[in-house]
Amino acid sequence: MNKLKGSQKDKVKQFVQWTQASERTAMACLAAHNWNLEMACDSYFTNPDQFVPPDERYQRQSIDRKKIEQLFAKYASDPDDGADTNRIGPSGMFRFLTDLHLNATD
Incomplete structure (x- = not known):
């Protein structure tokens, strides 16, 4: 460099x-x-x-893709966000941020 x-x-x-x-x-x-x-x-x-x-x-x-896909599926399958499991919707994102102990408004 x-x-x-x-x-x-x-x-x-x-x-x-x-x-x-x-x-x-x-x-x-x-x-x-x-x-x-x-x-x-x-x-x-x-x-x-x-x-x-x-x-x-x-x-x-060394990245375990299966674990990443499982983590994604956990939040993409929120029933409040509808049937689209190809993305994480607002409710799934809110749960994700809550699980990370982050304020969703930040």
Whole structure:
């Protein structure tokens, strides 16, 4: 990161903050998008595995997708939000925030 310009370093820091990706991933993604932060973030969230270096992929593979899907289903299946289980509705989101001990108005 030492060879980057000041504005590029700022973009790397912002990218890391927004995506929780590593600096190496941030630099690779930003460089692939001519240092356009918005385009790089959009592309990263669309396909994060495209920019994660091979030696960092093992960390991503340790995520249990089944548990994530179960957590999502828990809040997406709120009867007050209707039958659409492809999204978390207002009631499900309120329960989610309550379970996290967060104030829904914040």
